[in-house]
Amino acid sequence: MRVGVGTPRQTRIPPLDLPRYGPGRLSGIRCIATQLQPGEPDTSALTAMAVQRLDALAVLTLTGTGFQRRGGGEAGYIDRAYIAQLEPHPTEANWNLSPPLTLENLTEPDFLEGVEALEAEWQRYSAAREVEIDRDRAVIVGVQTAEVSDVEFQNRLDEIARLVDTAGGVTLQTLSQKRQRLHPQTVIGAGKAEEVALAAQTVSANLIVFDRDLSPAQVRNLESRIGVRVVDRTEVILDIFAQRARTGAGKLQVELAQLEYNLPRLTGFGQAMSRLGGGIGTRGPGETQLETERRAVRRRINRLQQEVDRLQAHRSRLRDRRVDRDVPSIAIVGYTNAGKSTLLNALTESNIYAADQLFATLDPTTRRLSVLDPETEEYRSLVLTDTVGFIHELPPTLMDAFRATLEEVTEADALLHVVDLSHPAWERQIQSVTDILEEMPIATGPVLLAFNKIDRADGSTLEVARQQYPRAAFVSATENLGLATLRSRLLRLVESAIAVS
Numbered sequence: 183m184r185v186g187v188g189t190p191r192q193t194r195i196p197p198l199d200l201p202r203y204g205p206g207r208l209s210g211i212r213c214i215a216t217q218l219q220p221g222e223p224d225t226s227a228l229t230a231m232a233v234q235r236l237d238a239l240a241v242l243t244l245t246g247t248g249f250q251r252r253g254g255g256e257a258g259y260i261d262r263a264y265i266a267q268l269e270p271h272p273t274e275a276n277w278n279l280s281p282p283l284t285l286e287n288l289t290e291p292d293f294l295e296g297v298e299a300l301e302a303e304w305q306r307y308s309a310a311r312e313v314e315i316d317r318d319r320a321v322i323v324g325v326q327t328a329e330v331s332d333v334e335f336q337n338r339l340d341e342i343a344r345l346v347d348t349a350g351g352v353t354l355q356t357l358s359q360k361r362q363r364l365h366p367q368t369v370i371g372a373g374k375a376e377e378v379a380l381a382a383q384t385v386s387a388n389l390i391v392f393d394r395d396l397s398p399a400q401v402r403n404l405e406s407r408i409g410v411r412v413v414d415r416t417e418v419i420l421d422i423f424a425q426r427a428r429t430g431a432g433k434l435q436v437e438l439a440q441l442e443y444n445l446p447r448l449t450g451f452g453q454a455m456s457r458l459g460g461g462i463g464t465r466g467p468g469e470t471q472l473e474t475e476r477r478a479v480r481r482r483i484n485r486l487q488q489e490v491d492r493l494q495a496h497r498s499r500l501r502d503r504r505v506d507r508d509v510p511s512i513a514i515v516g517y518t519n520a521g522k523s524t525l526l527n528a529l530t531e532s533n534i535y536a537a538d539q540l541f542a543t544l545d546p547t548t549r550r551l552s553v554l555d556p557e558t559e560e561y562r563s564l565v566l567t568d569t570v571g572f573i574h575e576l577p578p579t580l581m582d583a584f585r586a587t588l589e590e591v592t593e594a595d596a597l598l599h600v601v602d603l604s605h606p607a608w609e610r611q612i613q614s615v616t617d618i619l620e621e622m623p624i625a626t627g628p629v630l631l632a633f634n635k636i637d638r639a640d641g642s643t644l645e646v647a648r649q650q651y652p653r654a655a656f657v658s659a660t661e662n663l664g665l666a667t668l669r670s671r672l673l674r675l676v677e678s679a680i681a682v683s
């Protein structure tokens with residue numbers, strides 16, 4: 183069907199152009215390659231064989247002295263042949279290589295039978311892996327560009343692994359690459375893409391997760407090279423939000439964010455990927471249906487936008503009623519998993535959901551807090567609102583869709599910014615939260631920084647934070663440390679806010 187001249191990588195067929203491709207399937211192609219050197223086949227040929235899932239690769243090597251060339255001088259002749267095939271249990275090795283064969287040996291075995299047996303074995307193996315791990319089996323790919331330090335890169339990889347786990351997947355392997363700049367078409371280089379494809383085969387992964395955002399075209403190019411579904415960071419975050427959304431408002435905002443994310447990605451390409459075994463997000467319309475589909479999505483987005491507007495108006499009426507009663511409000515903000523909900527529970531003796539998960543909270547919850555004012559010896563009321571956590575590079579579609587929720591933050595009289603001091607990247611997290619607050623359309627009130635989880639932070643970190651942020655509060659929500667001080671600091675915070683406004 184094809185003659186290729188070049189290196190194994192140059193001549194290989196991308197997975198999605200193969201006649202047969204899918205979990206547990208061989209491609210239906212047998213390849214004969216010549217290698218103009220003696221010795222065993224080059225690994226690049228074997229890698230290409232494995233990535234293309236060839237039925238078999240026969241490598242003919244030229245050696246020795248055989249016959250005379252017409253113009254004189256000796257020429258090599260086909261001396262040894264090798265047969266390489268996929269290893270059906272790829273955790274042990276990706277391929278099996280025969281001992282050197284003569285050309286007579288090479289034609290002896292019954293190929294069809296051997297290939298069928300191999301495919302059956304391979305299929306059994308991938309089916310077994312699916313049963314063994316009944317969650318998405320992910321390979322994480324990280325790309326470290328020049329401006330990202332090693333420590334920060336590691337933090338990003340840890341965070342994406344955490345996100346995959348929260349979304350319900352298992353990370354089977356992590357691969358990374360350092361690059362001066364991203365490859366415009368595929369982010370990673372061609373060699374790395376091959377390595378990812380091979381790794382995906384080895385661990386029997388059904389999902390490749392990138393630690394960054396990808397353009398729709400990059401996703402397409404990567405999928406066609408790797409042959410496994412590729413998702414970017416935003417898609418993982420959206421997936422978590424979709425799983426977490428409980429209330430009508432939450433579901434509405436998540437659906438809007440997902441549609442806005444998907445609109446530019448509606449290309450009909452899903453059909454090609456659905457050959458890889460189907461599943462959620464893999465089915466797509468054909469090109470002809472595409473325009474109709476796009477129009478329908480745009481209509482739905484418009485409708486959801488209107489509903490979010492209504493939600494925004496409703497929330498604002500609720501807040502107005504509260505303002506009438508002259509109760510100052512504080513919104514709790516911070517990086518996801520900082521302990522915002524736990525702190526609100528501890529301060530107000532409530533019982534809202536808090537867990538060691540990213541984005542445990544999606545919908546805002548408001549609780550009243552009474553604080554004894556030491557000067558007047560009177561109780562004063564405040565309302566505290568806990569809301570969705572932030573993350574580094576919060577996807578813009580989410581920012582837009584969650585405007586009704588985020589407005590709780592901009593409309594509050596003051597903010598309590600909670601930081602997890604036991605997290606190695608706490609400084610970076612403060613920066614991310616500050617960046618997001620700055621992007622908000624309306625300026626926020628005064629901010630009190632509260633370092634949480636001081637029971638778990640080490641002494642030197644605590645020292646650094648105290649020096650750098652002398653005006654911050656230091657608390658532990660679970661161990662009840664510093665909460666009395668925090669309560670009176672909150673009172674003073676809203677007093678200053680109201681004095682200003």
Ligand SMILES: Nc1nc2c(ncn2[C@@H]2O[C@H](COP(=O)(O)OP(=O)(O)OP(=O)(O)O)[C@@H](O)[C@H]2O)c(=O)[nH]1
Binds near residue numbers: 539
């Ligand atoms: N050791 C320790 N753990 C804490 C403290 N405060 C909260 N945690 C734990 O941190 C985890 C996250 O707490 P949450 O209150 O859900 O965090 P959150 O900021 O609301 O997170 P999201 O809603 O997911 O954005 C939970 O497992 C808490 O038990 C603390 O002071 N010390």
Ligand SMILES: [Mg+2]
Binds near residue numbers: 523536543568569
């Ligand atoms: Mg929470």
